[in-house]
Amino acid sequence: MTARTTRRQVTATARRARTAVPVALAVTGALLLAGCGDQTDGASESSKVEGSKAPLFDKLPKKVQDKGVIKVGTDAAYKPMEYKIGNEIVGLDPDLADAMSKELGVRFEFTNGTFDSLITSLQTGRFDMIMSSMTDTKDRQEGLDDQGKKVGKGVDFVDYLTAGSSILVKKGNPEKIESVEQLCGKKVATQRGTTSHEILKKQTDKCKKDRKRPITVEPFDNDDEARVRLKAGGVVADISDFPVAANAAKEGRDFEVVGEQMESAPYGMAVSKGNDKLSGALKEALSAIIENGAYEKALKKWGVEDGGVDAAKINSGS
Incomplete structure (x- = not known):
């Protein structure tokens, strides 16, 4: 999730630096359940947002607007960042996603899996993003393994915490x-x-x-x-x-x-390289909740105020 503070490998790593599934964090209504193999899902609810009326809805890629959901890969065994209570994934990351959903007008649907498979699953299209206490590193940005060998196209990070x-x-x-x-x-x-x-x-x-x-x-x-x-x-x-x-x-x-x-080092929300519209929308949503106080409220709830950031940044890891 420290920092799952410094992760390095891209296909096999990510820190919990956790260098990754299924739970739904619903913005409206009921708990969503889905299954994949031996994985389990859970969801948390948030207040209703009418998609196109949300302030940042138009910033999202058309595909996400049409689906009304951002699929998120996580490894929910990293309390207090993300962990499971029954079939529900809770923690700081789901709470931040919940706050950002109100700005974007779509729900964040969390899927639970192993940390070292998250980036591979992202790049094969299973997820739209990763939010799993993943450390933003240059190697991950560039798609390098721990030997400096190119193993993927890399990811972009929207950095939201330091640990x-x-x-x-x-x-x-x-x-x-x-x-x-x-x-x-x-x-x-x-x-x-x-x-x-x-x-x-x-x-x-x-x-x-x-x-x-x-x-x-x-x-x-x-x-x-x-x-x-x-x-x-x-x-x-x-x-x-x-x-x-x-x-x-x-x-x-x-x-x-x-x-x-x-x-x-910074924790980042990871998005496939080249998906600039989604990373840009996430950055703006994070900036909005930093400004309106929802970000600080969530950090205090989970006791991680010392890791807070003053501004949303992309790829600030080294």
């Missing part, structure tokens, strides 16, 4: 860990394909260069699984985005966050 990666350990910090440099020779969990995963890969290389034992990285499909492994004592730490790590520490008695945030 970095954090180290989550068991309560009391029994291993006395304060930095990623202390993890050489230890077992560490993380979410696969995220910026946090990339941080661990880099540190493992540095451990080897310094003639230290490498980190044994245990990547999981989602951060919930990584925390279960940490709680069971199978690893000494979990590296994840700061909002997620802080929430896990705050809500229970099992964990605490140690050290400083690493590689703070």
Whole structure:
């Protein structure tokens, strides 16, 4: 979702940097349910908007106007950013989408899946956009994998939050860990394909260069699984985005966050490269909710005010 703070791979990564399904966030009416394989869907409701009367409706691509919906890919296992309660996806990202829907006059329909498949699904047309605590990186913008190899046409990001990666350990910090440099020779969990995963890969290389034992990285499909492994004592730490790590520490008695945030970077709503009309409309909608206060209200609700941005930007990640 820290920052799912710095994700890097495009086809196999995205941070939760989460470098991705089905839940509907309805602007009108009832809960929508859809299924795909073993995936589940959920939806949240918002007040009714009469499409063409919304202030930014005309900014949307004609295809989206006609459908009345923006299909959103997410990995809903990243509390407080996006997570499931029953069949409903809730969290900061759905709340921001709900506020933006009032400006655009269409509903955002969230579909749940694995983080490292989100960009591929976007580029094959399954989704119109991704909103999943995904870190905006140059590699993702350019369609590069973690080896710098071109693997896709890339995406554009509408950046809406700033976060970095954090180290989550068991309560009391029994291993006395304060930095990623202390993890050489230890077992560490993380979410696969995220910026946090990339941080661990880099540190493992540095451990080897310094003639230290490498980190044994245990990547999981989602951060919930990584925390279960940490709680069971199978690893000494979990590296994840700061909002997620802080929430896990705050809500229970099992964990605490140690050290400083690493590689703070913007989270972005990802849109296929070349879909400028949609990215432009999303940028204007984000600007509108920043100006009218709905953005700040949502950040306060979920306790992530420190990651707020003052203005909507496109591709500000590095």
